[in-house]
Every structure is written in C-alpha cells, then in structure tokens.
Amino acid sequence: MKTKFQPQNARELALVALEGVVENGAYSNLQVDQLLKRYPLVDKDRRLATNIIYGVLQHKLTLEYWLNAFVKGKRLDPWVKTLLLSALYQYHYLERVPDWAVTDESIEIAKRRGNPGIRKFVTGVLHAVLRKGLPDLRQIKERDLRLSIENSVPRWLVNELTTEYGEEDTEKILQSINEPAHQVIRVNTVKTDLTTVKQTLDAAGIEYQESQVAQNALVITKGEIISSDLFKRGEITIQDESAMLAVESMDVKPDDKVLDACAAPGGKTVQIAEALTNEDGHVDALDIHQHKVKLIEKNARRLGVGKRVTAHSLDAREVDQLFADESFDKILVDAPCSGIGLLRRKPEIRYTKTLNDSQQLHKIQLAILNAVAAKVKKGGIITYSTCTILRQENETTVQAFLAEHPEFELVKTATARKVKDNRQSPTLTILPSDFNSDGFFISSLKKGI
Structure with missing residues (x-):
C-alpha cells in the first residue's frame, strides 16, 4: 500500500472489507462488524460503507459483466478490479450519490494505493463508463445466462431452481434475493411480552410492522435496534x-426434554428454552466447536434461560457418547x-457453493438424522x-x-x-419470494408408538 489506509473514508473502508471477503474468503457479516468496530464511522458514512x-x-456478476465491456479482459490487480466494481455499483444503484463524488474518491483511492499508471487507468475506465453508459443486459439472448448475469447468481443455481420450481417461480426467487434483508426481532417471553416491547419501540421512535x-x-x-436497551437487557x-x-x-411443552442437535449460535436453543x-x-x-458452545451459553444467559440449557461440544453424529436411547420428547435437527435460502443476508455464498x-x-x-433417531421417545417428533x-x-x-x-412417519x-397451510405437502418450504424473508425448510418426523 503506497500511503496509509484512511479508515475514516467510507469508500476506502468498503474496499478493504470487500478485499477480505472476495480475496480471503471472510464472511461478509463478520468482516463488516469487525471493521466498523475497529474503525467507527459517523452514521451516514457507516450506512454508505455497508451499502x-x-x-x-x-x-458482483452483473458488475463484472459491465466492467468487462470497458477493460476487454485486461488482467487487473484484485484491489483495482474491486475498486472499479464498487464505483460501477454506486453509479448504477445509488441514485442519491452524485457520479462526480464516486469518480473523484475512486481516483483518489487509486492514487493513494497504486502508481500513476493505475490512477490513469482507473480514471480512463470511469470516464468511459460515464460517457458510454453500461451495456444493456436485455441484449443477452440465452435465458439462463441472462438470469445469471441480471441477478448475479451462478448458472448452476439458475438451472437447479428452474428444474425444481419452474421458470416463473425461479424468476421471482432470483429477483427477491437482491432486495434488502429485513431486520426482525423476536420478543423474549421470559422477560417481557409483545405489547410492552411495542410500547418501548414507539417511545424510542423505532418503526416496525x-x-x-x-x-x-x-x-x-x-x-x-442492536444498540437498544431492549436488546441489551435480553x-x-x-x-x-x-x-x-x-x-x-x-x-414445545413446559416439561419437555429437548435436544437441539446442531445448535450454534443458539438462536433456536433459546427459543426452545x-x-x-x-x-x-x-x-x-x-x-462441534467449543467456541460456539460458549456462544450458545452466552446467548442463553443474556435471554435469562441459562439454567434451562446445557451446551455440549459434540458432533451430532456421535450422540451415543452422551445420551441413552429415548432420552428426548423432541429433537431439532x-x-x-x-445456505441458499440466506443469499439476501450472505450474498457471497452464491459464488462459493x-x-x-x-x-x-x-x-x-x-447421517445426523440416523444418529439421533434412536434418541427420541416413541410418539416423539424429530423436526428437521x-x-x-x-x-x-x-x-x-x-x-x-x-x-x-x-418407524417414523412424516406429519x-x-x-x-398457519403459514402456507393450504399446501399439499406435509413439509413446509418458505421461498425468499414468499414473504421477503429467508428461505427455509421444515419437516416433522413422528416416531411410532
């Protein structure tokens, strides 16, 4: 790096975070959290960097398609490519951000981090983009390729979703996964109730549905919400x-014995508790991981259910080591x-899976289901x-x-x-396009008496 990194610059901080995710395989949510804790920004800049x-x-695939029209397959240093992709993103998707601000700051970052040749190259590309405009994606004739580029998902996923859900539902799913993810809270009924939480949110000026x-x-x-007293108090x-x-x-009944077989970070564990x-x-x-076991325990304490939870460092496939057969009324696997249902929250996984x-x-x-099958009581249910x-x-x-x-039946x-209660299948699949929530699958396997 030619000169000192300027973490107070939202665009430069975003570039560093993107390098960590794209080049080093970091998880986007962890990378963002770590950088913003280390280099706090004012609220406006924090929102810009995160965006x-x-x-x-x-x-990413859409931006790369556009960029390729201006660099003609030229081999770029990874950080230079990421800088250009971030500029194209801002030009096209951030309507309130003026093009001149994006251009000027991107060139300044190139100047600080690179040599005069890189600065000149970045300047030329950005000016060409503004002068010529971005290629029209509708000119891509092949359907699967167009959907892949338009929605920035790999072609294998377009093909698989089309096979499983048909063309119409696939297009709805792909359109929905690039919409902003909602932040949702669950009320901890051990400590409060829905009405009280609503009143507290109203008083704090936090809006909700x-x-x-x-x-x-x-x-x-x-x-x-994350910095609110409601969250801090659990x-x-x-x-x-x-x-x-x-x-x-x-x-879950008040006196049930329950196994949460794949529990970390413990969100469902505390919900059970x-x-x-x-x-x-x-x-x-x-x-499996001891540090995640501690995370489960921390979560349980924060929500006031620590005494109802025992966390173990154990692979769910090895449950015979700790538990006798028919130990549990219910088991959650x-x-x-x-994680294909989480593309809205963890966009990078679409490129790695x-x-x-x-x-x-x-x-x-x-293997996990086979291992835990004997541990549920007769008449009990494994929720997969x-x-x-x-x-x-x-x-x-x-x-x-x-x-x-x-000995098990699907109920x-x-x-x-009563979500999607009129469906034909006993299993429940929530598509990202159904409620603009995460994609999820739930099934209930009852053990015969």
Whole structure:
C-alpha cells in the first residue's frame, strides 16, 4: 500500500472489507462488524460503507459483466478490479450519490494505493463508463445466462431452481434475493411480552410492522435496534421470521426434554428454552466447536434461560457418547446446509457453493438424522430444518431417512400463524419470494408408538 489506509473514508473502508471477503474468503457479516468496530464511522458514512459492501457482493456478476465491456479482459490487480466494481455499483444503484463524488474518491483511492499508471487507468475506465453508459443486459439472448448475469447468481443455481420450481417461480426467487434483508426481532417471553416491547419501540421512535409469518415477532422498518436497551437487557433477540418457525412448529411443552442437535449460535436453543417453563423442562444443545458452545451459553444467559440449557461440544453424529436411547420428547435437527435460502443476508455464498456441495451435505444431514433417531421417545417428533431451498438437502434427505426408518412417519408441519397451510405437502418450504424473508425448510418426523 503506497500511503496509509484512511479508515475514516467510507469508500476506502468498503474496499478493504470487500478485499477480505472476495480475496480471503471472510464472511461478509463478520468482516463488516469487525471493521466498523475497529474503525467507527459517523452514521451516514457507516450506512454508505455497508451499502457498498453488500451491494457489490450482491451484484458482483452483473458488475463484472459491465466492467468487462470497458477493460476487454485486461488482467487487473484484485484491489483495482474491486475498486472499479464498487464505483460501477454506486453509479448504477445509488441514485442519491452524485457520479462526480464516486469518480473523484475512486481516483483518489487509486492514487493513494497504486502508481500513476493505475490512477490513469482507473480514471480512463470511469470516464468511459460515464460517457458510454453500461451495456444493456436485455441484449443477452440465452435465458439462463441472462438470469445469471441480471441477478448475479451462478448458472448452476439458475438451472437447479428452474428444474425444481419452474421458470416463473425461479424468476421471482432470483429477483427477491437482491432486495434488502429485513431486520426482525423476536420478543423474549421470559422477560417481557409483545405489547410492552411495542410500547418501548414507539417511545424510542423505532418503526416496525408485526410479522405475518411468526408469532412474537416484529419487522423493524426504521431505527437502530442492536444498540437498544431492549436488546441489551435480553428482552428481544435478532432472528429471521422463517427461522423462528422451526421451533414454533415443535409445539414445545413446559416439561419437555429437548435436544437441539446442531445448535450454534443458539438462536433456536433459546427459543426452545423460553417454552420450558416447568422445572423439569430442559434443552441439551450440541455443536462441534467449543467456541460456539460458549456462544450458545452466552446467548442463553443474556435471554435469562441459562439454567434451562446445557451446551455440549459434540458432533451430532456421535450422540451415543452422551445420551441413552429415548432420552428426548423432541429433537431439532437444524442441519448444516448450503445456505441458499440466506443469499439476501450472505450474498457471497452464491459464488462459493456448488451443486456438489449440496450433494455432500445431503450425506451429512442423513447421517445426523440416523444418529439421533434412536434418541427420541416413541410418539416423539424429530423436526428437521434447513436454511436452503434445494430439494437435494430437504425433501430428498427426508425421504432417504424415512426409507431407512420405517418407524417414523412424516406429519404435516404446522405453525402458529398457519403459514402456507393450504399446501399439499406435509413439509413446509418458505421461498425468499414468499414473504421477503429467508428461505427455509421444515419437516416433522413422528416416531411410532
């Protein structure tokens, strides 16, 4: 780096964050959180930096297609390419940001970080873009390629979604995943109630809508919630509407013994624990990594349910090491998955996942279900859920499990708000386009008596 990094500059901070994600494989949400804690920005600049980071990641294939028209396949230093992509993103998607501001600051960053030749190159490209305009994506004739570039998703995913859901639903899904993600809170009924939380939000000037998807949930439409006293006191927690439905569907009773087999960071664990109001009720939560076990415990303490939760460092496939057969009334397997339902929140995963990853995950998911099958009591239910919408990891996994375990039957998944209750399938799939929430899959596997 030619001169000292200027972290107070929103665009330069965004560039550094994007380098971490694109070049080093960092998770976007962690990278953003770490950089903004280390280099705090005023609110306006923080919003700009965050917008650029997630925007470039969401629209990366689109931006690369546009950029290629101006660089003609020229080999670029990674940071130079990322700088140009971020400028194109701002030109096209940020209507309130003047083009001259984007151009001037991008050239200044190129000047600080590179040599005169790089500065001159960046200047030439940006001026050419402003002079000629960006290529029209509608000129791409092949449907799958056009959808891939328009929505910035790999072609394999376009093909797979089209096979599974048809052309019309695929286009709706792809359009929805680049819309802004909602911030949703779930009210912690151990410490407060929905009415009280609404009153507190009203007094603080935080705007919200009641969730159409999950009970005790509010969609925040304006205002900062993570720094609020409600969050600090553990009266609310951040959780997507779709993700809440897995535990909702379990219908946890006050004295149930529950296993959360793939628990970290513990959002569903504490949701289960809230319902365990009898002193006999308890939830055991598993995760492979010790640091994530501590995260589960921290989450449980913050929400006031620490005594109802025991977290273990254990691979769910090794449950025989800790638990006897028929130890639990209910088991939640919120399985490791490709995360395709989370593209709105974690846009970078669309470029790293492959169909083969999904096939390998199916094997792991089935192994976990096979391992925990004996641990649920007769008449009990295993709730199997994922945050993907690929059937290879959802219906295919469930059917493979049922084929090996005739003692289980698939029963209809029900939620408090009767979400998609008129569907034909007993399993519940929430597409990102259904409610502008995360994509999610839930199934309920009942063990015969």
